[in-house]
Structures are given as C-alpha cells and as structure tokens.
Amino acid sequence: MAKKKTDQDVLFSLGEQLKLRVEGRVISPEGRLNFEEAGNFTLLVPRIIRGRKLRHVQISLADIKQIDSAGVMALYHVQRTMARRRISVELVNTPVSVEEKMLLFTTKDQLPERLTVQGGFLERTGEVVHHFFSSYIFGFLLLASNIFYWSFADLFRSSARRKGEVVNQSVLIGVNAVPIVVFLSFVIGFVIALQSSGQLKSFGANIFVVDLVVISIMSQMGPLITAILIAGRSGSAIAAEIATMKVTAELDALKTMGLNPNRFVIVPKLYACMLTMPFLIVLANVAGMTGGGLAANLYLDITPEIFMNRMGDIMRNKDLFTALIKSQVYAALIVLTGSFYGLRVERGAEGVGRVTTVAVVVSITLVILADSILGIVFY
C-alpha cells in the first residue's frame, strides 16, 4: 500500500484497480470496488478512520467505476463495524449505477454471528480383455498418477487444502478404527499363542511361543489385519462417499466452481490414511503381542518378564521399517481403489451400493497381493 502525500489530501492505492482519496473526513474510493479489492478496502478504511480519530465519516461513491456484490458488502461492513464504535459512516454522492447494485444486494435481516458389441468367441474374449485393460488398469493408473501428482504438489501448500479436512479424515479413517484394530489384534495374538501351546509343550519348547507370536504379529498379522480392517471400514466409506457425490452432481459442481475434485476430495483422504496407518499398525502390534503374552502366561507359564526379555532378543529393526513401507502401500491402495470405484458409479442410488461392495473386495484382494509381494521382497 503506497501513500503519497499532497497538500491536504492523501491517496492510498489498494490494489491495481482501486485508490482511496482521503480529504478531511471524506473518503473517496476511485476505480473498481470488487471481489479483488473489497478485502483490502474493509481492512484499510477502518484503519484510516481510527488513525485520524474521525467521528463522522463520509464515503463518497461518485468515483466508483464498477462495484459488485463483494464491494457492496464491504461498504455495509465498514458501516456496521464502525457503528459499533459509535462512529458514523455516511455513504454520499451515490451514482445510479452504484445505487442499483446496492439495492439488489441488500441484507434485509440482521446479520448473524460469523461463520465459522457381439462377435465370435475370440472376438468377445479379446474385447473383454481389451476393455479390462483400457478401462480398469489404464483408468486406475491414470487416477493414481493424478492423485500422486496433487498430493506431492500440495504437500507444503496448505492454502490449497480445505481447512481441517486432513484432521477430519484422520479421525474418521484412523482414530475411529483404533478400538476394532486393537481388539482384533489382541484376539489373534492370543489365539496364535493358544493354538501352538499344545505342540510346544509336548516338545518342552515353551519359550519359543515368544518367537512365534512376535514374528508372526510383527512381520505379518499386525500390518495385514490393520489393512484389511481399514479396507473394510474406510475403503467402503470412501467409495460410497465419492459415488454419492458423483450421482448427486457434487463432483460436477466442484469442477464448474473451478476446483479439482481429485485434489479437493481424494487427496485429503490419502494424506489422512497414509498418516494414521503406521500408528494403527504399531497399536495392532502391541495389542497382538499383549494377547500372545497373556496366552503364554496362562497356558505355558511364561511370565511377562521372560516374555519381554525374549521379545527384545527377537525383535528386528527391519520389521519396523517394513511395517512402515507396508503401511504406505496399503494406505495408497485402499484410498485409490475406493476412489476409483466410487468414480465409476453408474447413475442412480443402487449403483452406489454396488461399487461400494466391489471396492471392498478389490481393495482387500490388492492388499493381500501386495502383502505377498512385499513379503517376498523384504524376506
């Protein structure tokens, strides 16, 4: 904001389109008072008024070349906020063009508190295969590349995100899943120890129950159970939400508002899932080993101290690292599969149910396939 001092009046230039001339107690906006300039206007005018300790102010509208709804509201806004400080702001010299807009955009009521095809067999088979590749594999990869592009591009650009949406999604996807993940991991840890106890006892190899529980939970069951549960809970929810948004034209609406639906809807979910999954896996591991420890104590007379000691010997840092990698892969698979099927919904509400089911089945399958591949890679 540049100031230029002449004899008795001062010219403030706000943006490219608007200047404010201040003479005595008359403030004259010159130029366009519109969506681009209204924000600065509402910030600067009260500052000028306070700076000069004015009690009665006139805003002369004669030199306004163009005004839109934001401009009109900016005028009213200044008037209202100043009235609260017992400063009167009078709008004077209103040209007809401005007055028309002011009449159109009036607030009648009190303003509230602020917002917070069919061929032979081969042809048909070929077509099915072609269709599968062109519409599924290709479509999936296209979506994945778009989502990854935006999630990297927006990583440090918080202004591009909807405020609080990542936190919101983290609660929905991660925090709310804690009870079920902990409970099921505990039960599975317990059952693994219990089922092996008979065999181990007959060989007098009681202590190896610790190896069994720790290795199976840490490197396999913990991450896998978590991922399957999240695929069931959130994969379906994501597919259903996106499918509903598509059916009700909400996604079209976002597009025509100039907002990228992938970026606006899917990226926050991806962030949230990738962020919370590692923590969920750690919780699942702890719960699973606690369950295993309890069964070992009850059926094999292994005290918690012995269990803990032996556990320390067996645990490998590598398992933590692989769990982290796995969590990111599973999270991406779940969110992308859910979104992909959500976006493929055919018109109508019953389509939503169908894609939701398919999304869950496919994401669980993909998670298990990825688990096998990663298991071989990190063996």
Added chain:
Amino acid sequence: MKKEKIIEVNDLYAAFDSLTVLSGVSFSAYQGEVTVILGGSGSGKTTLLKHLLGLYPIMGGRISILGKDLAQLREVEQVELYHKMGVLYQSGALLGSLTVAENVALPLSQHTKLPPELISDIVYMKLGLVNMAHAYHLYPSQLSGGMLKRAALARAIAMDPPLLFCDEPGAGLDPVSLESLDQLILNLKNQLGMSIVLVTHEVPSILRVANRIVFLDQGQVAFEGPLKEAMHSKHPAVSAFFSVLKNEHVRELVR
C-alpha cells in the same frame, strides 16, 4: 443494437451407449439475455447443459462459450472459463458435508482473499436474495427440494458470474417463491448484465423472464427465437406446449 454471441452451438451430437440424445443441435445465446431451453422431460436438456459446461467430451459438433472453442481448451483455460460461470444443477449438488452457508462460502474462500467476516456477510446477503437466510446453519439433508434449489442458486451467484446456468430452478417452488425467484433472475440480468441460460417448464416463469427460446424435441431444435415468435410457432411440439396459454389466465401476463 446487435448483441454479442456468448454461446454458439453447432451441430452437436450426444449419445449414451446406444441411446442418441442430441442429433444435430444448433443454437446461439446472446449477451445480457435470458435464454430458456425448453423440451419434454428426457428430451436432453440437462445433457445439453452439461455439454455447455464441458463436463462431457464432445462426440460431434462444436460448442463455443465466450468465444472459446470448448474442444480446444487446455485444462487451465477451462478452469479460467469456470471462474466466469455459475451453475445451478438440477439436483442442487450442494456438498452434503458442509452447511448451506459453507457451501455458498466455498467459491469465495477458495478463489478470493476476502477476510472471513466479509465472506460471511456476502454469504448471508446472497442467501437473503433467495430468501434462505434462515437456513444458514442447516445441512443440505435438512432442506426441502425447493429450499435446496434456492440455496444452490445462492452458491451459483456467489461470485457474481457474468454467465449463469440454471437447470430447473423453479422445480419444487410454490408460486410466490417462484415469482420472487423470477424477479431475482431479472434483477441479475438487468442490473449485473448477467447472461442466463435457463432450463424450466414453468409457463409463468417463461413469460416473465425469457428473451429467447430454444425448444428441444427428438434430439433436435424444434424452434429457436424470441419468446413472442415461439408462441405462434407451427411446430406441433412447440404449439402443444404453448397451447396451455390459450386455456389459462396466464395469458394476460403476455403483454
């Protein structure tokens, strides 16, 4: 005075799988006018509108909006074009996870740097324009059909777009609300110079607001021209539509 063409559609073709919806649709819409798209239900009005919005790939023909050929637009140019348009969808399409006010605030907070208090004032005023200020804190699921439409209209005009598309804005409205909605549309046209494309079936509405009629029938334009001519059209579908006027009192409104 010759008006500027803002929308020009040439020989547009559209189909879903084996169902041909539009076969050779051509028409124009002009700056500062209300262009009403008419047609029986299922005649492809919404489909046509969505093509104008660039939401479907163009299968045949040509569409140009504000002098830009839609098929030639790069993504950034399309987004730029979206900044000049407001859209009221047939379903309303308010985001279900946000309140009415947050929905209207969305374009404002995403595309401008206005302070939050001013945004909330603008939102309140825009909701007031459609008589929905009382629904400020409600969620879309808590609104009736007519209320949804009005809230969605508030969102469509949030940014004072020069070009407004409305898909059946009057559906579900009582006659009084309908009249005030029409008045709003006229105000937007007259005072902001907005160009408006309207899909509607409401005869009284058409008589009040329409400058130009585009009548869709069997995938083609059965009539295109000023409202007065439309009422005397010899095309069977068009004259059937306007024949209701001959029986109804609404006739008086014609003048």
